[in-house]
Amino acid sequence: MVNSMHYVILGAGPAGVTAAETIRAHDKTATLTLIGGEPEPPYSRMAIPYLLHGSINEHGTYLRQDDNHYNALNVNYKHGFAERLDPQNKQVHLKGGEAVSYDKLLLAVGASPISPPIPGADLPGVHNCWTLADAREILKLADKNAPVVLVGAGFIGSIVLEALYQRGCRLTVVEIAPRMVARMMDETAGGMLGDWCVAKGVDVVTDTRVEEISTTSGGADLAVRLSNRNLIPAKLVVMAAGVKPNTAFLDGSGVELGQGIKVNNFLETTAPDVYAAGDCCEGIDLSTGKPDMLAIQPVAVEHGRIAGKNMAGIKTPHEGSLNMNVLDTMGLISSSFGLWQGTPGGTTASLTDSSKFKYLKLNFEDDRLIGAQCVGMTDHVGMLRGLIQTGFRMGEWKDKLIESPELLREAYLAVAQGATISGPTGPRVSTPVVD
């Protein structure tokens, strides 16, 4: 049978690539076009910090390491930048005039950094850290002992901080919020991170805005003026002040937008045969059951798989993704899961040892774990996801944990023994039966 179906995937990040692979797994003959907005082969933004470290080269950032991967899957990968979507005629218009027709389209266009309205933010020597092109610019300037100002100490900012520190830059981090990673961890954890950075010789300035960046005639090339009146010399300024979804080209297309592209449970947008996945869309947050922007790699992959299945005709609802992050800050490893801030009426268990930079906080609703934060603890942390994702009733183990949070692993085993946890979207997998 001739299959004339043409799937077009716009965006070649983890969401787009996963969707292309998923569609191919279920439809061997359809035409599949994957369009990336950047010239490189599909790559992973989250590998960029390791390129900056020097622990990998650009090839090491590629999402798939086999250069023949897309050919082998008969996926036509091309470079192109969408400027307009015409859902009536089922066409995507690319920069340069080409129009690509589709039968089914996935919008997996990701997000872009926000440029805050700071005078001088467009000067040479001021860069985002979002693309491989950005990374190449940063590498030219981020030498050992170079004075560098990092604007923003959120999750991504803190990851970039680590990379710049590893390069030996002299770092000043400016954060508008009262603490680091304010949207990932509470005062205790964020405070520990801040103290740790200071102990490592990184200057962390919180509650402070960058007012202006200017050029200087002195040794360093730039000067960064802060709202606390300090003037910081810098050879390089890296902006990490937040991101916004790449939805501008959808204005007027009829694809409904909220914070990001609006999707239903099957990751369909409001335009027929147009789906969305990853950083650009508002997927369901497992913790709240409500749409939200969960701009993280594992969620982009989950969306990509589910959208790919639905596009290939296998109806697969998205039940929600869990928000979670892990961060390595100069050797201090922290993570947060789900409702790390807890819930009104819920209970918490916590363990704090500031002098040893150790923190564990567990948030419960009734006897279910709904969120957690860890600092200085890495062993078996995935169990936290397991407990939150499955919503096991923990019964007496909740009380034991409130008494001794360090019993977390034993609690997990006792509660989850032999129980099932559904795979990312696939068959169930189960914890070993231990009785």
Added chain:
Amino acid sequence: MQKALVIDPGKCTGCKQCEMACSYEKDNEFNVAKSRIRVFEFHEDGKFVPYTCTQCAEAWCQQACPVNAITTDAASGVKLVHDNLCVGCKVCTIACPFGTVNYNSTTGKVIKCDLCFGEPACEAACPTDAITYQDIDQTGFDKMKMWAKQSADGAEPSGPNPPVAH
């Protein structure tokens, strides 16, 4: 023929030979903290539970990896971490809902059980047969799956994302 570690905690005496053997096999040192298999103790009822990766068919760690550093060995089904590709981002350690992928701060990479390429050191070291290595179709593996299915049908987890029936 795919084989699996079958663990019978009832036989475990908590001697930790498996942890020692694992860390020696993998890191050339006796350091239980680096073992891929861990024995958890339940002090109150004097129980010991050896615990390690079950090599999920569709593995969460593998799907979360940003650089495809975790692959499936076609013959054994084992999920392998390739150190040359792993960047040490730790996303797999939070993605694995079983908590069986761990970060090794010495190497800056993650470690997980790879069944020692077909000759698991833990199994060889276990003096009580609490850990055995058996053909999947002849072992409790199917039973384990059945049991798991029953338990899921009987007591569906009550979270907002209950397992999707397949």
